[in-house]
Amino acid sequence: MKTQLPEQGPLEIPRFWRTLEERIETPEAQRAAQDEFLPGAVPAYDDVHGLPPQDGFSRRDFFGLVGAAAALAATVACDRKGQGTIVPYTKRPVEVVPGVANFYASSYQEGRRVYPVLVKTREGRPIHIMGNDEHPGVKGKTSPRAMADVLRLYDPDRLRAPLSEGRTLGWTEAESQLRSALVNAKGAGRPVLLLSGALVSPTRKALLADLKKALPTLEHLAIEPASGDAAEVAAQASYGQAVTLQPRLAKADLILSLGADFLNGEDPEALAAWGAKRRLKSAQESLNRLWVFEGPMTLTGTNADVRVPVAPSRLGAVAFALAKDLASKGLGLPANVDLSSVSAGVPAELKDSAKLWSNLVQDLRRAGRKAVVLCGTQMPAEVQQAAHLLNAMLGSEAVTIQAAEPLASVKDLEAASKAMAEGRYATVIFWDVNPAYTYPKAAAWKAAVAKVPFRVWIGQVPDETGAQCQLLLPENHWLESWGDFTTPGADVLQQPTIGTLYDTRQGEDVLLEAVKVLGGQAATSYHAYLQERWQRSLPAANSFEQALHDGVVKTVSKEVLPAFKGASVAAAAKRAAASKAEGLELVLFPGFATFDGRHANNSWLQETPDPITKMTWDNPVSVSVQDAQALGIQEGDLVQVSLDGTTLTLPAVIQPGQAKGVLALALGYGRTTGGVAKGIGANAFPLTGLDPASANVRQGVRLAKTGGKKELSRTQSHHRMEGRDIVRSLTPSEYAEHPQGHHHAPEPASLYDEQLFPGHKWGMVIDLAACTGCSACVVACQSENNVAVVGPEQVARGREMHWIRIDRYYEGELENPKVVHQPMLCQHCDSAPCENVCPVNATNHSPDGLNQMAYNRCVGTRYCANNCPYKVRRFNFLEYTAYKTEPGILVNNPEVTVRPRGVMEKCSFCVQRINDVKIRAKGEGRAILDGEITTACMAGCPADAIVFGDLNNPKSKVFQQVANRRAYRVLEELGVKPAITYLADLKNPAIEGGHHAS
């Protein structure tokens, strides 16, 4: 893949483009558009492995066919006797009917965020995760990583029994080792260090308090390497305590993001509110507006109405200038705020766009309390403080500030590392944390840890930290554990949905045991401990069983909100003014797939394309278009990123829209342990800084080409649909003024008889205005439909198997393009081109409008894929799944066939769910209700951008949405009559040609 950037921009550009190659129209890109499969995808023309192009019948094909014929004959003639066994339950659990799914409420913690979820189980196996609809915030939605975490339960790399110095031992022996270490430490009065993740659980907090009582020398550090230390520093400065900020976008008419990526799928509540605000039914409704100032291109930036690339080091200056400008225009400053060091007027970064600046100031003043300023937790502390100040000035209603348990910063870890090196601690316990990987100076850390006489590790998959510990205690997955959490608006419970798969215990039970041996009073198990606490605190009318059933107990926050401390501003404003962009600036952010590395062993997430770069299985460094041009860097070039004596060699991708002088790199890759994670990408933690105020934004980075190249496992150039009218984006005024301009084209005549759908006709509407590109649907579909993972080499050849993909289109200039995301899946065309060309009739139409795919009939000619204008058919080039054994196969949905090699597959509209609802409704003698059938992507979409239903039912939501004036069908001019209608994207720019908020 060669992407030589042009010296000057091309004169004429296609309106929307997906890749730089496409935009620049390289010959490779033009050739790639011609073929269904990438070069090398089809083995007969294998130029990847140096085989000569073959025509006619090769020796290899001959033997292949002979083998296949022999296998076929053997299969046909084989004895079908011995059909296997059926093993019923010996004692059937009352709630289990084999073949019927049960749902349990539980919850999942990631960093400080808690996801209340429903877990779908079949015959006692958790197979699918969705949001808990009882929770007032998330309302049935959850994040892609929470959904994918069901796979971690069945991770074959999990530690299955306690391990001591490489020797497997029983829990009794393991506990006695731990006991003697703790008792000795207590006796000698020597400190014990416990490192764990964020404390969001009240019962876990109580347990740690008990442990502290029993072991007064205990020191506890809660670390979350991806949470952004700068957010902690800023919160301490602005509010004098640790806080979490929850945006309430439902109340926001105007959002200003300062490098905040609140639409990246992590926050289902924000996405739901965003979706609700963007799904306009008519042009009369008003649209909110999102301003984004950011360095790297984030998912939030792609959804911006106005996006301004600004280096993160200069964001603070911009934000304080905004505060000063607003104050000068009459917006009151909180007490003790001193902005005298801030120069008045338009900041230097925006000198060329003074109009934009005045628009922003005007917008903020007009929206007032209905405006909110959000700042990314990775941004320098002064930027976050500026955001706090702006929200206080605006009196924003659209963000709630809640007190939180403080987190240890990288400074605290540095201190701990020093203390360990000096021999302060008798014992160190690592509980579900991996500082040997996440700490910036890993070598120093490891040397310090080695000085601690007894090192204990509690976790699931042995990791870099575990490698250094004498005692490894295997922990339950959260789907096997008890727990509880505090979330805004509700307390939530976590309950096991399966017995422990291996000889594991939950970390809390290990600590509870420690409390007991140290002479403290404690319950028999953490379950009992938790239940006892809950029964004390639950209102009399509520039973613990009911709370478990619902998973949530709604709470009314009685806490006094922390007040903003104005005095902290002056210093922050000075820091912001002094912060200069020196050389290249590197932004380190948690990986979309990996977070802080904890998900690196999850192949579903590794293979989900990054929503922006569309990279899988790697973390390339994103370089801005300008820098790439200046340094002569092409896509896939191996580059060296060096800072403070640390050098990483990794591939570069050129990111349109990234601010000049900014590099972006995802954390959480480059693990050295784990069957999936090992060796994927490069570890960027060594590049994070030791100054908590700006640990994730580093200056003075050097970038150099090595001369090498790496093949990128990137999906954005796959399955392209050439330069046709595929995505549409409107401004509100275009929406209002051109009702016909974006409406259905006249239907072309067809040679085929019209399909009739007397009963139901299933269809879907996807609202591009609500879709943020977060890829939750991709993960939901993967989990529901047993979609195979193929690995980086196969992805590079265009063989990824996702049934739904998110196409990301750019529009306009390279330096700051507009972006539209479009989920693309089988369109279930009424006159489907794939159906006509199938020689064995394996794909054809059902009377309810589904384009069906009968795997057992498919012989793998791939004609259908070749004839599909939407490029949504996926072929099993190799045996991706069928060879798998337990525990990997336990995650499979038993309602969906596992497809073998040589078979074509594609989106089925979750036909298993349709059939199930149909049969149940029929059994109950009633009609199917609208909204009763949810496809996995629809249920997973936090923004409710996807609606599925019966197009023959005039009362259905899909029927009504099809009538929206934004509605269009992709490639309608081909006459294939797709069953999916898209609603055009809406952008609400503030400047000329745009619509001014009414």
Next chain:
Amino acid sequence: MHRFDRAFRFVLPVAAVAVLATILTVGWFTQPDRFAKGYAPEQPIPFSHELHAGTLRMQCQYCHSGVDRSRHAGIPSVDLCMGCHKVTRTDRPAIQKLTQVANSGEPLPWQRVHTLPDHVFFDHRPHVNAGIACQSCHGEVQTMKVLTREMGLRMGSCLGCHRDPHAALPPGSKITKGAEHCAACHR
């Protein structure tokens, strides 16, 4: 001997016989119901449907209770058997074996008699709810001492009935046809 005589007299007839034999052998091997029908494996417990469903007139759904709630009719759990057999016929060796299984909690692997390929997602619910008798597919189970497969359970068996379900349906049923599209069973 003419140089073709040998070919006509020997090679051709032998070849013809060989071809015919191949066709017949393959045809016999591949006949759909050759192994399916009459399959009656030995079960770990010699359970008699004739006794339970026939003589005692127990309802099928008493044991196969999933049939109207789930895709699978289900095989009764051992504790269901023990509901009666804690006290009934405890002198029989088979019941003693059953008791031992129930007490130990070991799994009881019954030999599967009726089976469908993995890519077929047959659902009992609509069939039972439409009033189709179990015997339509499973044969006269209430007369079988050893459960025996009566139907080949090939796609033809399904489609034959779906195209003309008249005979299997109870009198007065409004149903005239079953689903014939692929996704009804394959997904």
